Amino acid sequence: MxxxxxxxxxxxxxxxxxxxxxxxxxxxxxxxxxxxxxxxxxxxxxxxxxxxxxxxxxxxxxxxxxxxxxxxxxxxxxxxxxxxxxxxxxxxxxxxxxxxxxxxxxxxxxxxxxxxxxxxxxxxxxxxxxxxxxxxxxxxxxxxxxxxxxxxxxxxxxxxxxxxxxxxxxxxxxxxxxxxxxxxxxxxLTIPDLETPAADVDGAPVQAATMRSVAASHAGVFLTVGMGVLLLSALRASRQVVIPLWSEHLGLDATQASLIYGISGAIDMLVFYPAGKLMDRKGRQWVAIPSTLIMGTAMLLIPLSAGFVGLLLASLLIGFGNGISSGLNMTLGADFSPDNGRGQFLGIWRFLADAGSTGGPVLLSGVTALASLGAGVASTGVLGFAAAIVFAITIPRLKHRRNY
CATH class of the missing domain: 1.20.1250.20 (MFS general substrate transporter like domains)
Structure with a gap:
């Protein structure tokens, strides 16, 4: 240690x-x-x-x-x-x-x-x-x-x-x-300043990183585990649209839809700290894989729901899966970010995540327009399984510079 x-x-x-x-x-x-x-x-x-x-x-x-x-x-x-x-x-x-x-x-x-x-x-x-x-x-x-x-x-x-x-x-x-x-x-204004780290062990200045150099030197991370982050973000963003749309599809009123959305959000807020503790003690994949599988499964269950109770149960499952993944994208970004060029790395990392957040609802809209709302919801569920596969392959195999 x-x-x-x-x-x-x-x-x-x-x-x-x-x-x-x-x-x-x-x-x-x-x-x-x-x-x-x-x-x-x-x-x-x-x-x-x-x-x-x-x-x-x-x-x-x-x-x-x-x-x-x-x-x-x-x-x-x-x-x-x-x-x-x-x-x-x-x-x-x-x-x-x-x-x-x-x-x-x-x-x-x-x-x-x-x-x-x-x-x-x-x-x-x-x-x-x-x-x-x-x-x-x-x-x-x-x-x-x-x-x-x-x-x-x-x-x-x-x-x-x-x-x-x-x-x-x-x-x-x-x-x-x-x-x-x-x-x-x-x-x-009360945030304490961080100590400035030494240049290097020899005291020589470290060459400043650039966006281009960081993107090139960490392309392997961005194209592997970064794609998992993109898929997870797309899944998360889609769930915010799916619950209200399927509520309307079932003929539920606005009060019932809001209640389902609110209860799902409440479950989401209750499990973030235990999930972080598990990631610290067991590893990131212990949360990354289950959370995406749970949300993907819940998305596939939503088109099968025929009323308030069925949609509520699926939404609770989504809330639990999303809740345990709280901070996962940020943690993975922090894990793989270099000391020299961390700011540039995190900027690219967040760009990937936000690309997923924008693309998820677009996928839902496109598939719904071409087929049906049920098919659109199911397609977003597939994103969860794809993210789980990416995380299962990349997180254990990518060597990180620190042990966690």
């Missing part, structure tokens, strides 16, 4: 500065996500344009992953996190003022792009910070907790948004998001 592994360390010692901003930021996102499409419709957008404006958040995050790594390296993790949260707060002020602006729809669209870009910087910087601040033996627990905290914030946010909208209408949800983002920026 290295000295890093034997030195006493507790996640509680960094819990507030490390996880507090993430909770507040995701709360801010959760507060506004349910109302973006409604805002666009109120501003005169068609259904298609309203859906596109919602998608701009994900697109902004996806395409900004590579610049986010440059920003994080330029300003450091703490100031990247502070700046991203502050930029998101400003963007949400713009969204709240959109109904009163001359070109409100364009202002709303631009605000959502900025929110996505800021989320990219925030997510990459906090992942890089925890990767370097936490000992390897606790890494999966730390990053699973980070993923779990995000889920909690996204889960709570819509309820707070709904409460404040009773008094201030739709703009009040954006103001709730502003409060969350501003609080995240303020709390991020």
């Amino acid at each position: 290295t000295s890093t592994e034997t030195a006493p360390f507790s996640l509680r010692s960094i819990a507030v500065p490390a996880f507090g901003p993430a909770l507040l930021f995701s709360f801010g996102e959760g507060a506004i996500l349910p109302v973006v499409a409604l805002s666009a419709r109120d501003l005169g957008a068609s259904v298609a344009v309203a859906a596109l404006i919602v998608t701009l958040i994900g697109l902004g995050s996806w395409f900004f992953n590579l610049p986010a790594s440059v920003i994080t390296l330029r300003f450091g993790e703490r100031w990247a996190i502070v700046g991203a949260a502050a930029a998101s707060a400003i963007a949400l002020v713009g969204a709240a003022m959109a109904p009163f602006a001359p070109h409100g729809l364009w202002l709303l669209a631009g605000s959502m792009v900025v929110v996505g870009m800021a989320a990219s910087v925030f997510s990459l910087a906090r992942q890089k910070y925890l990767t370097e601040a936490v000992p390897v033996v606790l890494r999966a627990r730390a990053l699973s907790s980070l993923g779990g905290v995000n889920r909690i914030g996204i889960f709570i946010g819509p309820f707070i948004g709904a409460a404040v909208m009773q008094f201030g209408g739709i703009p009040a949800a954006y103001w709730a998001g502003v409060v969350g983002m501003a609080a995240a920026a303020a709390l991020s």
Whole structure:
């Protein structure tokens, strides 16, 4: 064991500065996500344009992953996190003022792009910070907790948004998001700076890594385990669309659909820490393979459900599978990231994950258009089995520079 592994360390010692901003930021996102499409419709957008404006958040995050790594390296993790949260707060002020602006729809669209870009910087910087601040033996627990905290914030946010909208209408949800983002920026100021590592054992300067050099030197990782991450992200994103669509297909009302979605999300939030502990003690494949198999199986079961109970049981299975995979993508990215070029590596890694998140619903839509909704849902289930195969082959065989 290295000295890093034997030195006493507790996640509680960094819990507030490390996880507090993430909770507040995701709360801010959760507060506004349910109302973006409604805002666009109120501003005169068609259904298609309203859906596109919602998608701009994900697109902004996806395409900004590579610049986010440059920003994080330029300003450091703490100031990247502070700046991203502050930029998101400003963007949400713009969204709240959109109904009163001359070109409100364009202002709303631009605000959502900025929110996505800021989320990219925030997510990459906090992942890089925890990767370097936490000992390897606790890494999966730390990053699973980070993923779990995000889920909690996204889960709570819509309820707070709904409460404040009773008094201030739709703009009040954006103001709730502003409060969350501003609080995240303020709390991020308490994040302790990381120690700058020595150049190397001889004291000679290390040649700075570039995006191109990192992509070339780690192409094997990106094209193997990275593809598993892409498939897992596609599966996760698809499940958020599948449950409401199949609920409607079964003729369930909005209350029943929301109840199923909410209970599935609650199960999702309960199992992240034990899963991280298992990954730290037994290895990443102990969670990577079961979680993808469980979600894939649940997706295949959904088209077989004929009513509320059947869909609820399948959704609970999805929630459990997704919950135990909390932080898995971030943990694998941290495991294979090099000391020199970690920021660039994580930028590419997150680009792959976001590509999957964007592609999953597109696959569902395409297969549904060509065949049926049941076939579309089943096709997303196949993604889970494909991800499990990739993880089974690549995670045990790829030699990592550290033992975990």
